[in-house]
Amino acid sequence: MSDTPIHHPSLTRRHAIQAAGGFLALAACGRGGAASGxxxxxxxxxxxxxxxxxxxxxxxxxxxxxxxxxxxxQSLLxxxxxxxxxxGLVGDAPFQFAYQAGSPIVAVGAMAVVPPTPEGALAIIVPRGxxxxxxxxxxxxxxxxxxxxxxxYLVLRALQHADLPADAVHMVFLSPSDSQAALQTGAIDAWATWTPYTVAALAQGARIAVDGRPYSNGAGFDVAYAGAAKTKRALIADFLGRETRALAWAASHADDYAAVLARETGLPLAIARATALxxxxxRVPIDAGLITAQQQVLDTFRQAGEVKAVRPLAQAFAPIT
Structure with missing residues (x-):
């Protein structure tokens, strides 16, 4: 796989957070419950x-x-x-990539996209012309x-499906904002991305060249720092329970969700609503079937030479309930 970055700054622990948009704090305080801190x-x-x-x-x-x-x-991981x-919540591919790179992390919760997965939730997009x-x-x-x-991962899977080698395209590794700018200026030919970036780009005239639905099952994981999974187990368990309730609420409150999403991200309301939909x-259990399905993600990166896959897949999961 060709790695030809236009801009790929190194990130220290402090800079990773600052470059990602700064630190925000929300006091979620109240009475009751066993967990505190x-x-x-x-x-x-x-x-x-x-x-x-x-x-x-x-x-x-x-x-x-x-x-x-x-x-x-990537920066969250x-x-x-x-x-x-x-x-923090991440997709299955970046989780597998970071775990096999040796990161001290474990998946403590899992979720899946409610079928049917909409077109454009994950896609390789190209300019209008x-x-x-x-x-x-x-x-x-x-x-x-x-x-x-x-x-x-989508690019690698699409290449595999077409019986093309991993180096048949030139990968340019950029942040989403840099990718968006590069697509608009013609510095790149395509952008492999996800919501809300796909929704915004399509609204600005981009077009889907490869839809991600045949290549990804949409699994996502709540991933914890291994130390926190032990020392903050009660807090994480409570947080995951509240997240599960939020997922159920969002299924019937798309407009309310979109209004907050627009406020939090600065997205136009119409794009925020399309993203919410x-x-x-x-929530889905981390069971043997889910772990087995992750083998394809791992194998895709390994066969492309992106990871060595030396850590046992099963050890990447430590459910907290």
Whole structure:
């Protein structure tokens, strides 16, 4: 796989959080409950924080939630691996990528996209004037994504399905904001990304060249720093329970969710609503079937030479209920 970054700054533990949008704190204090203290939660743009604020599920929590904002799973996982945050939601591909790189993290909860997965929730998108309508049309072209992301995984899976080698395209590893700018200026030919970025790009005239639905099952994991999974087990268990209630609430409150999502992210309300509709998820157990399904994610990265896969897959999961 060709790695030809346009801009790929190194991130220290402190810079990872600052570059991702700074530190936000929410006091979720109240009476009752056994857990107390502070839970540091990493939030990818347009995901957990907006959902839980909209649903009001943190009201009355007997502990404080400190939020840190990140533009993509990679930077969130870096913060988790360094112990800068305790828990955060990421897709299955970036989790597997970071775990096999040796990060001290474990998946403590899981969720899946409520079927049917909408078109464009995960996709390789191209500019309006592009002639590309498939992964074969992008052979030899420059495709941007974040390294180890679900977008990166989508490119590899699409290439596999078309019987093309991993180096048939030129991967350019960028942050979502840099990818968006590069697509608009023509510095790249395509962008492999996810909501809310797909929704915003499509609204601005981009087009889907490869839809991600055949290549991803939409699994996501609440991932914890291994130390926090032990020392803050009660807080994490309570937080996951509240997140589960928020997921159920969002299924019938898309407009309310969208209003908070727009406020939290700065997205136009119409794009926030489209994102909310594409982000329908439900809690699922971390069981043998789910772990087995993750083998394909791991094998895809391994066969492309992106990971060595030396850590046992089953040890990546430590459910907290």
């Amino acid at each position: 502070t839970l540091r939660v990493g939030n990818q743009r347009g995901t957990t924080k907006a959902l839980m604020l909209a649903a009001g599920v943190l009201d009355g929590a007997p502990y404080r939630v400190e939020w840190s904002e990140f533009p993509a799973a 870096e913060a988790l691996g360094s112990g800068a945050v305790d828990v 592009s002639a590309a309508h498939s992964i074969r049309d992008l052979v030899g072209k420059r495709i941007a994504s974040t390294r180890g992301s679900i977008g990166h 594409r982000n329908g998820r439900q």
